[in-house]
Amino acid sequence: MDFDLDNFCESECGNTWLSSESGGNYILIGLNINDNDSETSQFLEISILPENYPGLNVCTVTEYVKNMIDHIQERYEGWNCRKWNLSVEVPVNENGEIVGKPVKELQFTCPNCKNHNLEEIMSNVSVASEISTIRDDGDIDYGEQTNEDGSVSQYQCMSCGYIIGQDEKELITDHIDMVNWIKSHCPQED
Ligand SMILES: [Zn+2]
Numbered sequence: 001m002d003f004d005l006d007n008f009c010e011s012e013c014g015n016t017w018l019s020s021e022s023g024g025n026y027i028l029i030g031l032n033i034n035d036n037d038s039e040t041s042q043f044l045e046i047s048i049l050p051e052n053y054p055g056l057n058v059c060t061v062t063e064y065v066k067n068m069i070d071h072i073q074e075r076y077e078g079w080n081c082r083k084w085n086l087s088v089e090v091p092v093n094e095n096g097e098i099v100g101k102p103v104k105e106l107q108f109t110c111p112n113c114k115n116h117n118l119e120e121i122m123s124n125v126s127v128a129s130e131i132s133t134i135r136d137d138g139d140i141d142y143g144e145q146t147n148e149d150g151s152v153s154q155y156q157c158m159s160c161g162y163i164i165g166q167d168e169k170e171l172i173t174d175h176i177d178m179v180n181w182i183k184s185h186c187p188q189e190d
Pocket residue numbers: 110111112113114115157158159160161162
């Protein structure tokens with residue numbers, strides 16, 4: 001008997017099938033689908049990952065449809081969408097491949113002066129400056145500048161010098177920590 005996968009999927013709300021070039025498959029079977037954002041849905045989730053022994057995982061998932069789509073965009077970016085029967089528009093590019101979630105720009109707002117310009121201060125940097133012109137009176141022109149080594153010592157407001165983390169336990173010197181600080185301290189427009 002021929003198994004008609006097209007029919008199988010199209011007749012079932014929530015059923016979704018993705019595949020990767022390396023032979024991976026991700027399948028959602030809608031068990032109890034609620035399209036509204038206020039109720040969770042139930043899915044049977046099947047993932048076949050050839051590169052990952054034992055390679056076949058089956059489980060039931062209770063989740064909001066919106067969160068399932070976030071999960072698909074995060075975990076299966078670049079996979080080919082074979083079937084999509086979720087209520088939200090399929091997040092694919094022109095080749096039918098799942099696209100990741102769009103990256104949003106964040107805005108820094110200084111808690112002290114409300115300015116939006118942030119600067120990264122590095123210390124122990126070696127700066128090399130090309131000397132382009134040397135004159136006999138000692139006047140020198142510089143060309144390109146490159147810098148090496150060094151580490152971030154702080155992130156600060158360009159206007160008033162407010163240092164990120166100065167009101168907390170320690171200053172922030174890692175860019176991921178800086179991003180998280182902005183997410184939790186600076187109001188963002190939608
Ligand atoms: Zn400031």
